[in-house]
Amino acid sequence: MTDKNGFFDLSKSTLSRRTALKGLAAGAGLAVAPGFVRYSQAQSSAPVKIGFQSHRTGIGAAYGRWYEKTTAAAVKAINDAGGINGRPVEVVIEDDGTDPARGAEVVGKFATQHKTDIVFGTLFSHVVIGSAPAAGEAKIPYFVVSEGHHVASTKLNRYVFQPGITDVKSQIQSMAPWIAANAGKKVTQIFPDFAFGYDHRDYLPPALKAQGADVIAQIAIPPTESSFTKYFPQIPAETEVIYHVMVGPAVLTFVKELGEFYGSNRPQLFGFMDSLEATDINSPGLEFLDGSHFWEGSPRYAQPDDSAAQKAYRAAVGIDDNGAAVGDPKDVSTASHMFGCWETLYVVKKAMEDAGYKGPEDRAKLVEATEALTEFAEGPEHPQGPKTFNGKIHQCFGIQNISKVEGGKLKVVHKTKIEDGLYEPEGDYTTQAL
Amino acid sequence: MTEASPAKPYALHLGVIALLFALSFVLPDYHHGLLARIMVLAVFAMGYNMLFGYVGLLSLGHAMFFSAGLYGAGLTVYHLGWNVPAAFAAGLACGALLALVIGLLALRTTGVAFMIVTMMFAQVFYLVILYFASWTGGDQGLVVQQAARVLVLGSASLDLTNPTVRYMSALALFSIVLLITLAIVRSRYGRVLVAIRENEERTKMLGYDTFSNKLIAVVVSGTICAASGAAYALLFGYVGSSFASVQYSILPLLWVLLGGAATTLGPLIGTLFMYYVIDITSGFTSAYLLIVGIALILLVLFFPKGILGSIRQRWLGWLP
Numbered sequence: 028m029t030d031k032n033g034f035f036d037l038s039k040s041t042l043s044r045r046t047a048l049k050g051l052a053a054g055a056g057l058a059v060a061p062g063f064v065r066y067s068q069a070q071s072s073a074p075v076k077i078g079f080q081s082h083r084t085g086i087g088a089a090y091g092r093w094y095e096k097t098t099a100a101a102v103k104a105i106n107d108a109g110g111i112n113g114r115p116v117e118v119v120i121e122d123d124g125t126d127p128a129r130g131a132e133v134v135g136k137f138a139t140q141h142k143t144d145i146v147f148g149t150l151f152s153h154v155v156i157g158s159a160p161a162a163g164e165a166k167i168p169y170f171v172v173s174e175g176h177h178v179a180s181t182k183l184n185r186y187v188f189q190p191g192i193t194d195v196k197s198q199i200q201s202m203a204p205w206i207a208a209n210a211g212k213k214v215t216q217i218f219p220d221f222a223f224g225y226d227h228r229d230y231l232p233p234a235l236k237a238q239g240a241d242v243i244a245q246i247a248i249p250p251t252e253s254s255f256t257k258y259f260p261q262i263p264a265e266t267e268v269i270y271h272v273m274v275g276p277a278v279l280t281f282v283k284e285l286g287e288f289y290g291s292n293r294p295q296l297f298g299f300m301d302s303l304e305a306t307d308i309n310s311p312g313l314e315f316l317d318g319s320h321f322w323e324g325s326p327r328y329a330q331p332d333d334s335a336a337q338k339a340y341r342a343a344v345g346i347d348d349n350g351a352a353v354g355d356p357k358d359v360s361t362a363s364h365m366f367g368c369w370e371t372l373y374v375v376k377k378a379m380e381d382a383g384y385k386g387p388e389d390r391a392k393l394v395e396a397t398e399a400l401t402e403f404a405e406g407p408e409h410p411q412g413p414k415t416f417n418g419k420i421h422q423c424f425g426i427q428n429i430s431k432v433e434g435g436k437l438k439v440v441h442k443t444k445i446e447d448g449l450y451e452p453e454g455d456y457t458t459q460a461l
Numbered sequence: 462m463t464e465a466s467p468a469k470p471y472a473l474h475l476g477v478i479a480l481l482f483a484l485s486f487v488l489p490d491y492h493h494g495l496l497a498r499i500m501v502l503a504v505f506a507m508g509y510n511m512l513f514g515y516v517g518l519l520s521l522g523h524a525m526f527f528s529a530g531l532y533g534a535g536l537t538v539y540h541l542g543w544n545v546p547a548a549f550a551a552g553l554a555c556g557a558l559l560a561l562v563i564g565l566l567a568l569r570t571t572g573v574a575f576m577i578v579t580m581m582f583a584q585v586f587y588l589v590i591l592y593f594a595s596w597t598g599g600d601q602g603l604v605v606q607q608a609a610r611v612l613v614l615g616s617a618s619l620d621l622t623n624p625t626v627r628y629m630s631a632l633a634l635f636s637i638v639l640l641i642t643l644a645i646v647r648s649r650y651g652r653v654l655v656a657i658r659e660n661e662e663r664t665k666m667l668g669y670d671t672f673s674n675k676l677i678a679v680v681v682s683g684t685i686c687a688a689s690g691a692a693y694a695l696l697f698g699y700v701g702s703s704f705a706s707v708q709y710s711i712l713p714l715l716w717v718l719l720g721g722a723a724t725t726l727g728p729l730i731g732t733l734f735m736y737y738v739i740d741i742t743s744g745f746t747s748a749y750l751l752i753v754g755i756a757l758i759l760l761v762l763f764f765p766k767g768i769l770g771s772i773r774q775r776w777l778g779w780l781p
Binding site: 161 | 489490492493495498576591594598599600601602603604605606607622692697698699701703736740744747749750
């Protein structure tokens with residue numbers, strides 16, 4: 028054990044002070060060089076890093092998966108076309124567990140550990156609201172694809188934007204003229220007894236009133252409920268339209284029991300596609316929906332009059348004519364919402380280009396450049412349709428689709444106008460300090 | 462439980478506080494922010510440990526005390542525009558009052574019944590938050606704006622959203638609660654609690670009023686948990702019903718079991734451990750909860766009394 032071989036025996040070495048200094052200098056040079064190269068690259072070709080707050084686990088997982096697919100497709104399209112300001116886009120994904128507390132931590136992680144340029148992609152409202160303070164404090168722009176009214180309510184902060192999908196208040200308001208004119212004037216609402224349902228409970232009655240129709244009953248169903256038959260006798264006999272927005276696995280039971288309750292003689296049915304996202308419309312039990320109508324953000328099924336941009340978008344994301352994954356007809360997409368990821372990324376691209384965005388030091392400029400946007404024309408970047416953007420409330424406004432269930436498919440029968448969904452701004456984010 | 466000299470435990474605890482203070486200056490930004498959050502939630506775990514570890518009462522409803530503090534502080538700022546100290550005090554008061562009422566009712570039961578009763582009350586509390594959604598924001602919750610989260614002290618003002626101020630505030634709360642906990646468990650009262658845990662009948666026979674001792678413990682525990690909730694609302698700016706869900710009743714139990722029940726520093730270690738296991742593993746796989754589960758099983762197998770509990774049992778008998 029005491030035997031020294033020459034290799035490890037430093038006592039024999041003839042290391043002079045000069046040699047040591049040379050070595051140190053060379054080492055220091057080597058250590059600095061890659062950093063220097065990296066720094067010079069940051070000005071030109073270092074990637075734009077986008078922190079994607081994804082619902083990989085938890086109740087939002089079905090949405091999260093399709094949001095990831097759409098985002099990957101959009102990033103590929105952007106990179107193939109030269110990236111943003113000549114820089115490639117790189118997406119860093121963190122799972123928020125669809126939990127608001129973890130969501131806030133994830134935003135912090137993007138801002139301080141991954142050092143991403145922006146945070147993007149959150150869907151569930153409570154996660155957006157829980158994460159918004161963290162984004163505002165870290166002063167990192169936070170682009171959500173949530174459809175909640177929380178951004179437009181101006182109750183969050185100046186760093187939160189929703190430029191790629193319309194909010195639920197606007198969606199509900201746009202539905203009212205069609206419902207009143209085509210489905211009926213006496214409407215009974217059935218909705219889950221939590222926030223998503225409350226948006227419908229609160230925004231539909233005034234919107235219908237303005238069209239000369241009325242909500243004659245509102246039936247809130249506790250989210251824990253698994254059987255609905257006992258609620259149906261509360262539906263007034265004179266009801267002409269049942270407006271339903273049930274979500275989650277219970278929706279299949281809900282529809283089946285509604286079918287058993289009414290038989291063939293039912294009122295008109297109008298629902299929101301949120302109920303059936305990622306669910307096959309031809310699932311057993313959903314036959315009762317035949318002939319009923321749904322709101323759709325972007326149509327699930329390919330339509331005969333689809334624009335070239337819509338076709339290209341569907342091909343890029345990998346969904347077939349039935350809105351399912353190409354090669355796996357059972358993997359139904361969340362088409363009504365996920366287009367928002369695609370469109371939001373193109374808004375980010377436009378705003379970064381307008382701001383001459385170079386890195387995190389330009390985040391405030393990016394916020395201002397986004398606020399300055401006003402219109403997004405329909406096309407490859409906005410395949411769902413044209414939109415306007417209100418920089419004061421950080422929210423976009425666009426067209427909505429009303430589709431009829433016909434022969435096991437959804438056929439778009441009406442497209443609303445942007446103006447149908449406009450409302451008075453409830454505040455102004457631009458007055459807040461950056 | 463021999464009479465150890467008080468110097469060692471106090472030196473250890475002050476050392477931990479000093480270490481956390483020093484970490485503030487060396488930790489990278491992300492871990493700095495995360496540790497602030499962990500300290501606040503460790504306070505929640507310490508409150509839970511007070512009842513579970515020292516009195517042996519397993520509650521499955523402590524999320525209600527955390528959320529009483531969370532909403533007590535958050536709603537007074539949001540709706541009434543109260544300042545930070547007043548809102549924090551409101552949070553504490555809500556927690557203490559709720560704990561008193563729940564204690565009076567739930568302490569009529571023991572064992573499994575106590576678990577069920579506390580869980581039911583917590584569920585009622587959760588549903589009440591959802592029911593008054595127009596005030597509480599329901600399941601979406603509310604944001605406490607940055608401008609409202611400023612602590613004004615005379616002419617100076619501290620912005621609680623500043624990372625350093627937030628870290629130091631979290632550390633201050635953590636330190637105060639840690640030292641209070643240490644003082645309680647080393648006091649005569651703390652020994653009575655342990656006696657109740659070990660053999661309540663015998664403690665009664667020795668002439669102690671176990672009901673009121675337990676009631677005080679519930680109130681202290683609930684108030685500490687509420688302090689954590691109130692601090693969470695004011696430091697991190699989000700008030701939401703998910704904190705009142707059953708998940709947040711189970712989490713402190715898990716943190717305490719991991720770190721070591723009936724050890725004063727166990728809650729911090731358990732919270733720290735769980736946070737980092739989730740943070741690191743979620744970077745590799747979306748099945749991270751599976752890994753967390755395996756880690757928990759291994760811990761239970763090899764450290765049945767939790768990390769610090771096992772260390773105390775094997776090596777450091779003097780750990781409080």
